[in-house]
Amino acid sequence: MATYRELLARVKEEIAEISTIEAHEHFESSESPLFVDVREPDEWEEGHIPGAVHITRGRLESSVEGLVPDKVRPLVLYCAVGSRSAFAAKVLGEMGYTDVVNMAGGFVDWKRNGFDVTIPRVLSSEQRSRYSRHLLIPEVGEVGQQRLLDARVLLVGAGGLGSPASLYLAAAGVGTLGIVDADVVDESNLQRQIVHSTDRLGEPKVLSAKRTLEGLNPDVKVVPIQERLTSENVERILADRWDVIVDGADNFPTRYLVNDAAVWHDIPVVHGSIFRFEGQVTVFAPGAGPCYRCLFPQPPPAELAPSCAEGGVLGVLPGIIGSIQASETLKLILDRGDSLAGRLLLFDALGTTLDEVTVRKNPDCPVCGESPTITDYVDYVEFCSTPLELS
Amino acid sequence: MAAVRIPPALRAEVGGARELEARGDTVGDVIDDLVERYPALGGQLLQDGELASFVNVYLGGEDIRTRDGLETPVRESENVILLPAMAGGN
Numbered sequence: 148m149a150t151y152r153e154l155l156a157r158v159k160e161e162i163a164e165i166s167t168i169e170a171h172e173h174f175e176s177s178e179s180p181l182f183v184d185v186r187e188p189d190e191w192e193e194g195h196i197p198g199a200v201h202i203t204r205g206r207l208e209s210s211v212e213g214l215v216p217d218k219v220r221p222l223v224l225y226c227a228v229g230s231r232s233a234f235a236a237k238v239l240g241e242m243g244y245t246d247v248v249n250m251a252g253g254f255v256d257w258k259r260n261g262f263d264v265t266i267p268r269v270l271s272s273e274q275r276s277r278y279s280r281h282l283l284i285p286e287v288g289e290v291g292q293q294r295l296l297d298a299r300v301l302l303v304g305a306g307g308l309g310s311p312a313s314l315y316l317a318a319a320g321v322g323t324l325g326i327v328d329a330d331v332v333d334e335s336n337l338q339r340q341i342v343h344s345t346d347r348l349g350e351p352k353v354l355s356a357k358r359t360l361e362g363l364n365p366d367v368k369v370v371p372i373q374e375r376l377t378s379e380n381v382e383r384i385l386a387d388r389w390d391v392i393v394d395g396a397d398n399f400p401t402r403y404l405v406n407d408a409a410v411w412h413d414i415p416v417v418h419g420s421i422f423r424f425e426g427q428v429t430v431f432a433p434g435a436g437p438c439y440r441c442l443f444p445q446p447p448p449a450e451l452a453p454s455c456a457e458g459g460v461l462g463v464l465p466g467i468i469g470s471i472q473a474s475e476t477l478k479l480i481l482d483r484g485d486s487l488a489g490r491l492l493l494f495d496a497l498g499t500t501l502d503e504v505t506v507r508k509n510p511d512c513p514v515c516g517e518s519p520t521i522t523d524y525v526d527y528v529e530f531c532s533t534p535l536e537l538s
Numbered sequence: 539m540a541a542v543r544i545p546p547a548l549r550a551e552v553g554g555a556r557e558l559e560a561r562g563d564t565v566g567d568v569i570d571d572l573v574e575r576y577p578a579l580g581g582q583l584l585q586d587g588e589l590a591s592f593v594n595v596y597l598g599g600e601d602i603r604t605r606d607g608l609e610t611p612v613r614e615s616e617n618v619i620l621l622p623a624m625a626g627g628n
Contacts, residue, residue: 505600
């Protein structure tokens with residue numbers, strides 16, 4: 148039998164220890180070891196060594212191999228004063244970690260020396276509960292959720308595509324959603340524009356959407372922009388530093404305008420379009436992939452491209468395409484997975500088929516090509532109605 | 539025979555069909571075969587015998603403009619997709 152003091156003394160004889168001063172020298176060096184913080188979550192949240200990984204003492208044995216798979220990597224373990232981490236260092240030695248030292252004096256002494264400390268931003272208990280299904284996904288987790296909360300997404304259009312896209316982005320906790328739309332809610336919208344409702348008839352769509360989205364998630368701030376996007380206002384609207392643009396516009400001039408502005412501002416566009424039973428969805432990532440003008444250098448004449456108002460659309464179709472747009476947007480913010488950049492998905496609800504075609508960057512593209520010929524906003528209405536040149 | 543996907547905006551020109559079979563050794567031949575049977579389609583797809591710039595044609599998932607255009611050879615049972623841009627989002 149041994150007391151705690153005797154046990155600690157015995158363990159300290161079996162492990163290697165360094166002072167906080169020595170640990171700080173390693174920390175500052177070009178080959179800094181990995182610092183492992185074994186304290187409880189509330190201690191970690193009050194501050195920790197920058198770059199440290201957090202594994203509570205209770206989960207050390209079960210979690211360490213997942214977080215630190217390289218067993219020869221130099222590790223510096225610490226807790227508050229160096230006792231819990233002494234036991235942790237002994238266990239890691241037994242598990243085959245070959246270069247483990249304990250930081251004597253712990254985080255208390257580190258702070259007393261005035262060394263760098265990071266105070267992590269943490270989710271509130273309400274947020275932990277709301278986003279619990281995201282926190283369980285390794286590709287999202289707490290860091291990813293914070294990125295979503297910090298993200299700013301601009302939706303062009305609060306209609307068929309903007310409705311499901313904005314609802315899912317708000318539910319996911321994307322912190323700021325700008326919505327550009329000049330229209331008011333009309334009865335004929337409600338067959339598909341699910342962000343609005345019957346009691347909002349006649350209300351500006353951006354204000355109706357703001358009420359729905361902020362009601363769904365109080366973490367989300369909706370910036371209503373009750374205007375039609377034009378060459379005159381686009382610079383003012385984009386000055387607000389958006390991370391991603393979701394294009395759910397209903398006309399060609401706006402789509403070409405969004406494209407040109409996004410290329411010049413280096414903002415990725417998640418593009419969706421719908422007609423009757425068919426939808427198209429892709430991502431235009433400036434620099435990394437093609438732009439809308441690479442895909443469609445010229446808009447078709449009006450008779451070949453009727454709008455949904457003229458030709459109709461199945462109510463659920465924007466639900467499918469707009470949801471894919473939301474999914475692509477979240478992936479861009481999280482920087483996870485493979486985006487649709489360079490690929491155009493074609494969905495046909497009648498045949499329930501999903502086809503994919505390749506979209507290549509056009510070196511002769513007038514906006515994103517090697518020698519651009521369009522370098523400032525043009526009259527997009529005129530551009531979309533001029534007689535077409537032959538290819 | 540190649541299967542040609544007809545986009546919704548062009549279905550009125552082909553009696554409502556979503557897909558048509560057409561013969562031809564090249565994409566140009568396949569389109570000519572269709573236009574012979576459905577002359578109205580020609581007015582929408584072609585301008586002076588060339589593919590109109592606002593219509594994309596994909597063979598095996600690749601834009602034929604990145605291959606040999608209308609001269610691109612079509613292998614048996616390859617799929618052709620006709621795709622004009624759509625603007626609808628509302």
